Structure formats: structure tokens, C-alpha cells
Amino acid sequence: MAKATKKQALGRGLSALLKDPSNDIQSAQDKNADKVIGNIVELDLDTIEVNPFQPRTNFSEESLQELASSIKELGIIQPITVRKIGLNKYQLVSGERRFRASKLLGLESITAYVRIANDQESLEMALVENIQRQDLDPIEIALSYQRLIDEINLTQEQMSERVGKKRSTIANYLRLLKLDPIIQTGMRDGFISMGHGRALIPIEDQSIQLDIYEKILSNKLSVRETEHLVRGYNTSDEVQPNEVKHESNEVPKYIKKGIAAFSEYFGHKIDVKVSKNGKGKITIPFHSEEDFNRIKKLVQGDSK
Structure with missing residues (x-):
């Protein structure tokens, strides 16, 4: 316990040094830089800004709450890493989940490693470190x-x-990244796996990618079944019984233009059927109660 108290006190002492205008450390060659750079420092949370180079964009509220509970019980086990960008101003390099969870708890400060880095170095550090994470x-x-x-x-x-x-x-x-953005979103949301995505890559036509994607979701196809379906497209011009069927009627140009906008807005491949007299039907698929409610909000938002 004595060692932990000493380490914490040292962090507070270094924090005071960083707040001193006469010791505004800007580079590794500045006076007292060796006392701060690479050491654990106790920093006020309101002096830290998030990293604009952070590649991660999804933060689960549930996992943040779980992490907050762990921090409340055990404290910050792994300090965050920041770079100094001004007098008593810092930017996150890594540890945004710990930073967010600490703010959820209402903590005033957090332990951190301080680094000096330019924007390019900070970007590279953030990208490389985040790539190593298991939950991306x-x-x-x-x-x-x-x-x-x-x-x-x-x-x-x-x-x-x-x-x-x-x-x-x-x-x-x-x-x-060659896949249609809707499929990429489906992968990010967990509707399909990376294996499904890799199986779709040989299909260059993104409209066919989306047809197969819908087939994967509606029939709950495995990666192996998806690979078989893709091989069928690549080896035969004929549509197999288990493959996606295409409408033989030519779809009017105004609908072709509209389908892309609809699909992008709702986050799914929208199906449009048109009869000879010009009347038609728009079908919006959904894959769960949560997905249905998301689409419902989009529709209600447009009607206001």
C-alpha cells in the first residue's frame, strides 16, 4: 500500500510541474522534460480532449458501464496515453474507453502517460495501437x-x-473496403461476419453483392453456403434455384436512381417492384426488433 501511495503522490507532483507556466514543456529537450515524458502523471479529466485521429467510432454504452464499475472497484489499472498540446492541455492517444468510463463515474482526474508528438506521429500511434485491440x-x-x-x-x-x-x-x-457501404455497415453491426464479407469480394457488381447480402440475412447462410452461392454467380450466367432471382422486367430509370438513395438512407437494400401499368411496391427489410424501431424512427422523422 505504501508503494501505491508514493506512486500516486509522485503523479500529483508531476501534475503540478506541468501546470507551472515557467515549465511549459514543448519538446523532449526542454527543461524537466525527462521528469514528465514517459512517466505516470495524474491529470484533470477536463484538460484532456479526445483524439480526432481515433479510428474507433463505436462505443457500446453497456460495455462502458461495465468498465466504469470495474474502475470504481479497482481503479485505473492501465493508464491512458496522452500527448501534450499546450500548457495543461492534452489529447488522447489511446485509452478512450477508460477516459469515457472515468467521466461516466464523475471522476475529476485520471492517471496517464505523457508523450510529446506531432499530429502525424499521434495519428500513427493511435492507429497502430488501436489496430491491436480485440474489440474493433x-x-x-x-x-x-x-x-x-x-x-x-x-x-x-x-x-x-x-x-x-x-x-x-x-x-x-x-x-x-471494396464491398458496398451497406454490406460494410452490416459487418460493423454484426449482421454478417468478416468471413461472409470476404466471400462477397469476388463479386465486382455491387448490386449483386447486395442481392447476395439480403439472401445471407433472410436465409441465415453460413460462410460456406455464401461461398457456394458466389461461385454459382462466377461460373454460370443462369440463376440457380437457391440463388437470388432477378426481375426480368426493365426497371424505369427514375426508380433506379431512387433505389440507391432509399437504400443508403435506410441502411438496407430496398426492393422495388413495378407493374406494366406503372404502379409499384417498395419493400424495406429489417433484421431485428431493434432494426425495425430504427427504421420506424427514420420514417417518423421524415413525416414531421
Whole structure:
């Protein structure tokens, strides 16, 4: 217990040093930088801002509450990491869940490692560290890899070295970004797995991707069954009995344009059927009670 008290007191002492205008540390060469950089410091939560480079966008409220309960009982076991951006101002590099859970508890301060980093270094640190997390969905990981390529100019080989993953693994994630955005959303929401997504990649036509995606959801197809369905599309021009059926009638241009907008808005492939006299029917699928209520809110929002 004595060791923990000493460590905590040291953190508070360093915090006071960081608040002193005469010790505004901006680089590793500044006076007293060695006393702060890389050490555990107790920081006020209201001096920390979230990282705009954070690749993770989904934070489960339930998991945050569970983490908050754990922090209440045990405290912060793993300090967050921040970078100093001004006098007594910091930006998260990693640990946003711990940061959010601490704010939920109403805590005033949190233990943190302080680093000095420019925007590019901060982006790279955030992306690489978050890729290592176990709870990121496949699309979040793929987008993180893509940002490392676009914004840090890393090659797949360089990324392989930085994140400790095989180049082929990185390539498989990046290929997921070729899928229709609706399918990517379905993967993020857990409607389909990464295996289902990989099975759809050989289909270049995104309208056919969406047809198969709907078939996966409605028939609860396994990854193997999905792969078989995709092979059928790639090896035959004829639609097999278990494959998606296409309407033989030509859909009017005004409907083709509208379907894309409807599908994007509702987050699902919208089905439109038109008879010869011009009358038709719009079908909006849903996959759970929660999904139904989400669509209901969208419809009600438009009617107000």
C-alpha cells in the first residue's frame, strides 16, 4: 500500500510541474522534460480532449458501464496515453474507453502517460495501437490500415512490420473496403461476419453483392453456403434455384436512381417492384426488433 501511495503522490507532483507556466514543456529537450515524458502523471479529466485521429467510432454504452464499475472497484489499472498540446492541455492517444468510463463515474482526474508528438506521429500511434485491440470490428481495422496508407504513406510491407501482422492479413482487411457501404455497415453491426464479407469480394457488381447480402440475412447462410452461392454467380450466367432471382422486367430509370438513395438512407437494400401499368411496391427489410424501431424512427422523422 505504501508503494501505491508514493506512486500516486509522485503523479500529483508531476501534475503540478506541468501546470507551472515557467515549465511549459514543448519538446523532449526542454527543461524537466525527462521528469514528465514517459512517466505516470495524474491529470484533470477536463484538460484532456479526445483524439480526432481515433479510428474507433463505436462505443457500446453497456460495455462502458461495465468498465466504469470495474474502475470504481479497482481503479485505473492501465493508464491512458496522452500527448501534450499546450500548457495543461492534452489529447488522447489511446485509452478512450477508460477516459469515457472515468467521466461516466464523475471522476475529476485520471492517471496517464505523457508523450510529446506531432499530429502525424499521434495519428500513427493511435492507429497502430488501436489496430491491436480485440474489440474493433473488421471495417474499423480496414479503415485504420487505409488511413496508414493514405495519411502516413506506409506500404503494406511497412504496416506489417509496425503492427505485427502478415501482409496477406492486411490485404484481406483492405479488400473489405471494396464491398458496398451497406454490406460494410452490416459487418460493423454484426449482421454478417468478416468471413461472409470476404466471400462477397469476388463479386465486382455491387448490386449483386447486395442481392447476395439480403439472401445471407433472410436465409441465415453460413460462410460456406455464401461461398457456394458466389461461385454459382462466377461460373454460370443462369440463376440457380437457391440463388437470388432477378426481375426480368426493365426497371424505369427514375426508380433506379431512387433505389440507391432509399437504400443508403435506410441502411438496407430496398426492393422495388413495378407493374406494366406503372404502379409499384417498395419493400424495406429489417433484421431485428431493434432494426425495425430504427427504421420506424427514420420514417417518423421524415413525416414531421
